[in-house]
Amino acid sequence: MKPIIFCLIIATVFFSSCKKFLDEVPKDEISGSQYFAQPEHATNAVNGLYRTGAPQLYDGAGTHYSGAKMFFGPYLTGYIDNEFKGQEVHVQHAQNMTFNATNLSTYFQDIWSILYRGISRANNAIKYIPTTPGLSDTQRNQLLGESRFFRAMGYFQLARLFGEVPLITEPYEGLENLNVTKSSLEEVYNLITSDLEFVVNEAELASSTMANNAGRITQGTAATLLADVYLTMSGYPLQKNEYTKSAAVAKSIINSGVYQLTTHDRNADGTVNLNSTAYNKLRRVDNNSSEYIYYFEFAIGISTSTHVHWAFPSTAASFTAFAITNNAYGPSTTFLRGYNSDGDLRIQEKQYFHSSLTRPNGTVLNFAPSPYMWMDDEATFETASSGKDLAIYTYSDVLLIAAEAIALSEGVTDEALNYLTQVRSRAFWKTDANQLKQSLAGLSVEQFVQEVWKERYRELVFEGRQWFDVQRTRMFPVPVGNASGEIRFEPVVGHANGKGAIIQEKHLLLPIPTDEIQRNPSLVQNPGY
Numbered sequence: 001m002k003p004i005i006f007c008l009i010i011a012t013v014f015f016s017s018c019k020k021f022l023d024e025v026p027k028d029e030i031s032g033s034q035y036f037a038q039p040e041h042a043t044n045a046v047n048g049l050y051r052t053g054a055p056q057l058y059d060g061a062g063t064h065y066s067g068a069k070m071f072f073g074p075y076l077t078g079y080i081d082n083e084f085k086g087q088e089v090h091v092q093h094a095q096n097m098t099f100n101a102t103n104l105s106t107y108f109q110d111i112w113s114i115l116y117r118g119i120s121r122a123n124n125a126i127k128y129i130p131t132t133p134g135l136s137d138t139q140r141n142q143l144l145g146e147s148r149f150f151r152a153m154g155y156f157q158l159a160r161l162f163g164e165v166p167l168i169t170e171p172y173e174g175l176e177n178l179n180v181t182k183s184s185l186e187e188v189y190n191l192i193t194s195d196l197e198f199v200v201n202e203a204e205l206a207s208s209t210m211a212n213n214a215g216r217i218t219q220g221t222a223a224t225l226l227a228d229v230y231l232t233m234s235g236y237p238l239q240k241n242e243y244t245k246s247a248a249v250a251k252s253i254i255n256s257g258v259y260q261l262t263t264h265d266r267n268a269d270g271t272v273n274l275n276s277t278a279y280n281k282l283r284r285v286d287n288n289s290s291e292y293i294y295y296f297e298f299a300i301g302i303s304t305s306t307h308v309h310w311a312f313p314s315t316a317a318s319f320t321a322f323a324i325t326n327n328a329y330g331p332s333t334t335f336l337r338g339y340n341s342d343g344d345l346r347i348q349e350k351q352y353f354h355s356s357l358t359r360p361n362g363t364v365l366n367f368a369p370s371p372y373m374w375m376d377d378e379a380t381f382e383t384a385s386s387g388k389d390l391a392i393y394t395y396s397d398v399l400l401i402a403a404e405a406i407a408l409s410e411g412v413t414d415e416a417l418n419y420l421t422q423v424r425s426r427a428f429w430k431t432d433a434n435q436l437k438q439s440l441a442g443l444s445v446e447q448f449v450q451e452v453w454k455e456r457y458r459e460l461v462f463e464g465r466q467w468f469d470v471q472r473t474r475m476f477p478v479p480v481g482n483a484s485g486e487i488r489f490e491p492v493v494g495h496a497n498g499k500g501a502i503i504q505e506k507h508l509l510l511p512i513p514t515d516e517i518q519r520n521p522s523l524v525q526n527p528g529y
Contacts, residue, residue, distance in 0.1 A: 036128035039135050045125045046146045050215075050297065053118010054153040057111065058296045058390055060306035066090065067310070067328035069111055073467030076507070077476075078498025079335035080466075082328045083314055097501035101511035101529050108513040111161065115154045116168070122151035124171040138204050145203020149222050152195035156229055159188045160468055163237075163509045163526060167191060179522045189233055189240075196226040200249070209258060211289035221294045223253050224393045227401050234408070235472030236508075243409035250402035253293075254419070259395040260290045261426055272345070272429050279351045283373050287389040293398065300387040308386040311375040312357070313367045319359050321384035327370045331461070334498050336369060338457055338477065340485030345429040346458060347483075373462050396423050396459050404452040412448045417441060420448075423455050453477070454487045471508050504528065 035041055051059070060068035065084040067075075074080035075094035085091035090107045093099035101108070125147040129140060158165045167183035169191065199205065199222040206213045210221060230246035253259065265276035274280075282288055287295050298305040312325040331353060339347035346352040354372035357365045379386035399419040406416040417437050425433035440451060456469055457477050470476055475489040476497070493505050506528025517523050 036132040039132065039139065042125065042129045042132045042135060042139075042143050045121065045129075046143045049118060049122055049125070049147060049150040051303070052121060053115055053150055054157045055150070055296055055392075056114050056118065057157065058392060059303075060310075061303065062306075064306060064309050064324045064326055065328070068306070069114070070464045071329060072107075072111075074329070074464050076497065077335075077466050077470065078496075078501065079332050081330040081332055083326050083330065084328070095497070095499040095501065097497065097503060097507055099511070101514045101517070101525060105514040108510055109515045111510075112158075112513055112516055115158050119151055119154040119168065120172055122147045122154065123169060126151065126169075127171055141202065141204045145199040145205050145222070146217055148195035148203070149199045149217055149225070152192045152199075152229075153225060155188055155192050156225070156232075159185060159192070160232065160471060161510050162512060164188070166520075166523070179520050181522045182524065185238060186240075189229070189238065192229055193226065193233075196222055196229060200226055207256065207258065209289045209292070210295060211287045211292065215297050217294065218258075220253050220256060220258055221393070223249050224293045224398055224401075227253070227398065227405070228393075231401050231405055232468070232472050234405075236474045243405045247402060247405035247409050250398050250405060251415075253398050254402060258290075259293060259398070261395055261399075261422060262288060262291050264426070264429065274348070274350075277345060277351060277429075278426055279346065279373065282391075283375060284377070286387065287391075291395045292389070292391050292393075293395060294393040295389040295391050297389050298387045300383070300385045302387075305374075305376070305379075305386040305388055305390065307371075307374040307390060308376045308379050308388070311354075311371050311373075311380070313370060315367060316357050316365060319357060319365060320380050321382055322380070323384070327368065329371050329374075329462075331369055332498055334479055337479035337481065337483050338454070338485060338487050339483070340428075341483035343428050343430055344458070344485055346427050352461070371462065392463060394460075394463070397463065397465075399423050400452055400456050400459065404449055407445050407448050407452070412441075412443060412445055416448070420452055420455065423459055427455075427458070450489055453489060454485075457487060458485075474508075476503070 036045070057069040066088045067082055071080065072090065072094055075082070075091050078095050082088055082091045085095070090104055093104055126144060129135070129143050129147065135143070164182040164185050165188060166180035167188055168177050168180055170177060200219060205217065205219045205222065207219050210216065210218055227246050227249040230242040230249065233240040234242045234246065262278040262281050264278050265273045267273050282291065309322055309325050310328045312320060313327040314325055317323065317325040336347060341347060349355065350372055352373055353369040354375070355367055355369045357367070359365055376386040376388050399422055403416045403419040406413055417440055420440060421433055421437040425431070425436050428436060440448060443451065453469065453473065456465060470492055473489070474492050476492040476495045478488045478490055480486050480488050492503055492508070495503050497503055506526070509526050511526050511529035512523055517525060
């Protein structure tokens with residue numbers, strides 16, 4: 001059983017056994033200082049942060065038809081589709097750019113509430129862990145570090161999705177935090193970076209992978225989020241030029257030696273074994289100790305993955321062990337043209353995507369490309385239940401952050417070339433790595449950075465970075481040619497997305513949900529809504 005989820009179960013059993021106490025003194029009437037009376041209370045409070053707030057947007061529990069909340073950004077590009085969008089109106093509004101504060105108020109309110117609920121719980125832990133009796137200094141620092149990591153992650157999502165938002169750093173213990181006005185985006189990011197700098201430099205987190213740290217975040221996890229934050233701050237709308245900081249943090253992760261890219265297995269003649277490529281090896285494992293930097297944890301019988309249901313279209317359900325399948329994250333034909341059909345291993349059948357299933361009678365069911373990386377063989381054909389963890393940040397992400405940030409702060413150095421080449425050469429299986437590096441060496445900074453963007457588009461498709469990259473670069477990716485893999489980047493405002501809907505300036509942020517504005521009259525709606 002997985003450690004974090006197991007701890008949450010123990011906490012649930014403990015509190016259930018105290019039913020008489022809870023009936024007499026409802027938990028919502030117990031002050032934080034009363035609850036944080038033992039070390040276990042602090043640990044349980046932090047354990048809960050792994051499954052609430054920002055991480056919850058990736059979960060997908062109970063959303064077989066609608067898709068996880070983090071799919072909304074990719075839907076906005078028009079390059080990712082959902083078979084059941086006829087009944088899932090948020091997909092239609094995203095792709096058609098017709099969403100507003102009213103027609104998706106409930107959907108946006110769910111996102112808003114999930115994020116602030118996680119922040120509230122983190123604030124509670126941050127306030128009371130320092131005075132919890134029985135904790136050693138190291139335990140206290142580590143628990144504070146984990147709490148501040150998840151608070152930062154929550155505000156990072158809020159800032160990218162909604163822009164300026166209320167900045168709340170204290171627990172809800174009275175009426176003073178109910179009607180809070182928006183803080184500036186710079187103030188929000190100042191809190192995010194302050195939290196993450198503490199986590200990286202002072203929290204005494206393990207210098208290992210999550211998989212080797214009982215599923216808990218590590219120094220590398222926090223540093224990766226910080227590098228991403230600095231990269232985002234450097235782009236629109238802040239344009240703070242924090243590329244030097246982003247590069248330094250990313251390089252510290254790389255130089256730690258903790259992480260590495262998974263490699264392809266090869267046949268006796270030296271050719272790549274297509275059944276045991278790096279991508280198939282990553283697909284089969286629960287979590288990869290050397291490549292996965294941060295992941296969302298699932299466990300069979302406790303909190304199972306819905307993503308495995310999204311690895312097939314609805315027509316495949318009767319040939320699997322699942323009652324429901326839905327290609328809720330289906331790449332469009334246009335999107336797939338961003339991969340070189342011959343040279344890029346990721347686009348080959350049964351690598352990143354698949355489009356066929358052999359039925360029990362030996363015949364083949366063909367379908368539109370679906371996420372093969374989320375397929376779990378045992379769950380698909382036997383158990384209908386998967387505990388395979390979901391990667392959110394990988395080592396590829398760090399290499400690409402480093403390549404971009406170095407180029408924009410130091411120029412196209414040999415170091416930047418090496419980092420981009422590592423990601424690209426794994427994908428371009430038929431091309432020598434030195435040849436790939438040489439093809440990049442003579443590029444200008446702008447040209448090189450766009451090559452990094454291309455690899456982010458291709459490599460990080462399942463991490464859902466597409467719309468966030470559009471936001472910070474203000475450039476929209478346009479695959480050109482017939483599966484040549486060439487991608488052109490064009491100014492996003494006034495551009496059509498993959499479904500032909502025109503992207504306006506206002507669309508780069510979501511509207512504050514009407515329900516939230518009615519609840520908190522101090523809020524001002526985002527421009528254009």
